[in-house]
Amino acid sequence: MSTPPPPMPQTAAPDWQAAPGSPYPTYTSPIPVVRTHLGHALASEWTKIRSVRSTMWTLGVFVLLVVGVGLLTGLVVSSADPDMSGESPLALGFFGLLLGGMCIITLGVLTTASEYGTGMIRTTMVACPSRGRVLLAKALVFFLIAFVVTLVCTTLVGFLHVALLEGHNAKEPTGEEWLKGTLGVSLYVALLGTLSLAIGSIIRHSAGAITIMIGAVLAPLVIALFMFSSSLADVQQALFEYSIPNQMSIFYANSLSESGPSGWDPLWIMLVVTAAALGGAFALLQKRDV
Amino acid sequence: MIELEGLTKRYGEKVAVDGLTFTVRPGIVTGFLGPNGAGKSTTMRMILGLDHPTAGDVRIDGTHYDRLEDPLTCIGALLEAKGVHPGRSAYHHLLCLAQSNGLPRQRVHEVLDTVGLTAVARKKAKGFSLGMGQRLGIAAALLGDPRILMFDEPVNGLDPEGIHWIRTLMKSLAAQGRTVFVSSHLMSEMALTADHLVVIGQGRLLADTSMAEFIERNSRSYVRIRGPQRERLLDVLHQAGITAVESGDGSLEVDGSKAEYIGELAARHRLVLHELSPRQASLEEAFMRLTAQSVEYHAHTGVSAPPQRWGDDWKRG
Ligand SMILES: Nc1ncnc2c1ncn2[C@@H]1O[C@H](COP(=O)(O)OP(=O)(O)OP(=O)(O)O)[C@@H](O)[C@H]1O
Numbered sequence A: 001m002s003t004p005p006p007p008m009p010q011t012a013a014p015d016w017q018a019a020p021g022s023p024y025p026t027y028t029s030p031i032p033v034v035r036t037h038l039g040h041a042l043a044s045e046w047t048k049i050r051s052v053r054s055t056m057w058t059l060g061v062f063v064l065l066v067v068g069v070g071l072l073t074g075l076v077v078s079s080a081d082p083d084m085s086g087e088s089p090l091a092l093g094f095f096g097l098l099l100g101g102m103c104i105i106t107l108g109v110l111t112t113a114s115e116y117g118t119g120m121i122r123t124t125m126v127a128c129p130s131r132g133r134v135l136l137a138k139a140l141v142f143f144l145i146a147f148v149v150t151l152v153c154t155t156l157v158g159f160l161h162v163a164l165l166e167g168h169n170a171k172e173p174t175g176e177e178w179l180k181g182t183l184g185v186s187l188y189v190a191l192l193g194t195l196s197l198a199i200g201s202i203i204r205h206s207a208g209a210i211t212i213m214i215g216a217v218l219a220p221l222v223i224a225l226f227m228f229s230s231s232l233a234d235v236q237q238a239l240f241e242y243s244i245p246n247q248m249s250i251f252y253a254n255s256l257s258e259s260g261p262s263g264w265d266p267l268w269i270m271l272v273v274t275a276a277a278l279g280g281a282f283a284l285l286q287k288r289d290v
Numbered sequence B: 001m002i003e004l005e006g007l008t009k010r011y012g013e014k015v016a017v018d019g020l021t022f023t024v025r026p027g028i029v030t031g032f033l034g035p036n037g038a039g040k041s042t043t044m045r046m047i048l049g050l051d052h053p054t055a056g057d058v059r060i061d062g063t064h065y066d067r068l069e070d071p072l073t074c075i076g077a078l079l080e081a082k083g084v085h086p087g088r089s090a091y092h093h094l095l096c097l098a099q100s101n102g103l104p105r106q107r108v109h110e111v112l113d114t115v116g117l118t119a120v121a122r123k124k125a126k127g128f129s130l131g132m133g134q135r136l137g138i139a140a141a142l143l144g145d146p147r148i149l150m151f152d153e154p155v156n157g158l159d160p161e162g163i164h165w166i167r168t169l170m171k172s173l174a175a176q177g178r179t180v181f182v183s184s185h186l187m188s189e190m191a192l193t194a195d196h197l198v199v200i201g202q203g204r205l206l207a208d209t210s211m212a213e214f215i216e217r218n219s220r221s222y223v224r225i226r227g228p229q230r231e232r233l234l235d236v237l238h239q240a241g242i243t244a245v246e247s248g249d250g251s252l253e254v255d256g257s258k259a260e261y262i263g264e265l266a267a268r269h270r271l272v273l274h275e276l277s278p279r280q281a282s283l284e285e286a287f288m289r290l291t292a293q294s295v296e297y298h299a300h301t302g303v304s305a306p307p308q309r310w311g312d313d314w315k316r317g
């Protein structure tokens, strides 16, 4: 570097004072001392998440997938001039959101794990030694972003589908169906992302955590597909019913099976799993060296 | 003030830091010296509450790090590993740190100015040179205008002008009454900056002394003499009450005497001299002797083995 010699810090004149409990005089800064709290950590995490490209990329691709695939499905289905035989058009949004979910998983993992990859985590923990506060702030900021973006996309796609399929004998979605297909599924996807964030904090390795999460989404369905033995029928059924894609489809009331979770159950299941993962991440964060 | 008490860190079988007890005082620069793998960085990470000590205790102004309500106004640190997200700009990196401690946004601009990064504040950190990265780390350390500063090998990657800058910076920070704790492998570097010295090797405390005392105890000035009439030279010196030690290559070494005096003495006795040179044993040598037993990663070049005993290499010019 060939910058000219920078000036020395322009701080106040030496202010020598004995610190309480110290036999030596020490420096006192003119900057007012602020007792830090969760609000500061939230502001910090908000700045962090909006100042890296990966956020724009993952959310951009998410919007593209959910809205793009949603629009495509709507156009294809409506141009085929189908008879919806009283089905809700909202269900068409499922496929795009399932694909988009991968972006939310990626962003969730990156929010925590990328700090380990870059060493930023040490800087973060030095600035905020309360590790639980850091994890909570990350989870809250991420959850809110993921929720809002998903809600906007699913609502948009929902209106799109209803408009496109008007006059195809499609059912007018009820209030409950609207609520589940927008708010419900958005909460679910945001929680899925928060679960990924917790896994990222536990695994501390971006690629590893993303692989685990995508595996967790896809593996149960794939495994169930290959369970031919009739003695495993029950296991196969459970794998189907509790797989994340199936749980997501329940919000659109087109579950792949008749038994198993229904109504708002998937949301409660995901809430419990995410809370448990966050608890585990917190315990490990407290115990491990950064 | 930083107080360590029997601070110990074990990684499995490996003892990285072994019962360190010392105090880092405000108002002076305290150098933290040790060869590679001595445990300097580990000690600093424990001070910052990043690594949990296996045993012992460390306190910042009487408090554990994780109890600090205003960490960045209390202590600022530059750690060895670059703690920066490469995709984030210098400005946003500092801004998120400032926000986490409720520091005014103005401080970000001030420290960017202090370290001379204002022009590249909006550039991503991954494009930064080693020296610019180091400056960004220093900016982060200064952000809260803290009363304690800790630098892990701050001169790494800096050019001579940068090294001079950081030296002056550390001294001025200490002069304002702050505690400045800085690690290095280079004794010569510390001799120019530090007022106090803590030396460790293999995690153990080897010395905790003022710089002046260390220099006085370890800097040895002597005169090196070479000439064809070695026996006569020895006699003449002996008669004059001067003790000369023979060094390996046939030259003589005299402690404490002035070269002028020896030269005049030789002239008076019409002795031919081929060399008459005042010498100073370097502090670097003293440091290497101090840590010789505990150097973990020797380079086996086969040319010159590291000195094994105190004083063994005095005789080597
Ligand atoms: N996380 C870790 N796991 C296992 N061993 C570790 C870990 N961190 C440090 N060590 C070991 O502890 C010892 C001290 O390492 P440390 O980095 O503190 O030394 P140092 O004095 O900073 O060295 P250098 O001058 O090379 O930076 C080394 O032998 C290192 O291998």
Ligand SMILES: [Mg+2]
Binding pocket: B040, B041, B042, B080, B152
């Ligand atoms: Mg180190």
